[in-house]
Amino acid sequence: MHLWLGLASGIIVVIMAITGCILVFEQEIKQLTSPYLHVEAQSAEKLLPPSKIYDLVHKSFPQKEIHGLWYNGLDGTIKVDVESDSLIYVNPYNGKIAGIVDHEDFFHYVDDGHRYLWLNEEIGSQITAFATLIFFFLLISGLILWYPKKWNKTTFNAGFKVKWKANFKRLNYDLHNVTGFYIMLLAVLISFTGLLMSFNWLRESTYWITGGWADDVVTEQKATLKQNDTATIQQTKMLASADYVWKKVRTQIARENKEAVIIHFPDKPSEDFYACTDMDKGVWRDLYFDCKTLNLLPKSQKNISQEPFSKWLMRSNYSLHIGGILGLPSKIIYFIASLLCATLPITGFYIWWGKQKKSKVKR
Helix, strand or coil: CCCHHHHHHHHHHHHHHHHHHHHHHHHHHHHHHHHHHCCCCCHHHHHCCCHHHHHHHHHCCCCCEEEEECCCCCEEEEEEEEEEEEEEEEEECCEEEEEEEEECHHHHHHHHHHHHHHCCCHHHHHHHHHHHHHHHHHHHCCCHHHEEEEEEHHHHHHHHHHCCCCCHHHHHHHHHHHHHHHHHHHHHHHHHHHHHHHHHHHHHHHHHHHCCCCHHHHHHHHHHHHCCCCCCCCCHHHHHHHHHHHHHHHHHCHHHHHHHEECCCCCCCCCCCEEEEECCCCEEEEECCCCCCCCCCCCCCCHHHCHHHHHHHHHHHHHHHHCCCCHHHHHHHHHHHHHHHHHHHHHHHHHHHHHHHHHHCCC
């Protein structure tokens, strides 16, 4: 089963692992290569509120529908969410356009490959989900195959050391066998967190097993999607409310990275205001405000340090998957682990290929 499932999923695993390597440092690479993301930092009091940014962008792009704003701190431009294939970045202190870039950039292309193999989303997501499930099984079965029947000096060296001076066939076997063992824990973590994103039944089961209730997840998801078809909120009232929510989040609610806030503009009067804060190391905090009173609603998330383990795990899942949980050090470790994961199907294929050639010679 380890052999045939490995052959069946090998190419997909290689693609997902290589694209995963690239995506680990997506934000760092963008920060280095995209000057439109940066501005000279000034005091927080000089940041323009959402209403001002909305008006200035709307004047430049009257045909575009603006859905929300993403403030990126005192030294970052604001990303404007518009109904377009392009992303607009503006200076948070004067509202001037800093850059207009195509949404379909290099990292978007890589992300499509990682998630969908550049196929139709519905089909591709199923293929990558089940390939990840197979890879998870391959890791467990590989550990069983790695474990020797009897421990002695020879089996110890074979399990933990690579014979670099051996012939290529033996070296390839060691690279598959030994490397697979050393990256086992991280590879299991990466694949399992990927499975939690792919299968709702697994996510709900894990949430329940770790001390939560599975139906809470479904309730929260439904609550964020509920809408009513009523008249559109008057723009002036909506913008004034957005300013109030933005200020309240920054000054009263946020704990981490306080000047990095996402504000979503409601499309309908019955829609709650959505904001996002405490964005740090791949973790964030979703907030919902009553559309009439602008009071914080109970369905809003707490600061992650106040969450029980079950909810901490669910909210940290993305961070655990990309290696952002400890910042740059963990990202470097994840990059190496993901790169080594990409080698396993290749070295495994060569082991199988060598056996096939050997059996033909014997015949």
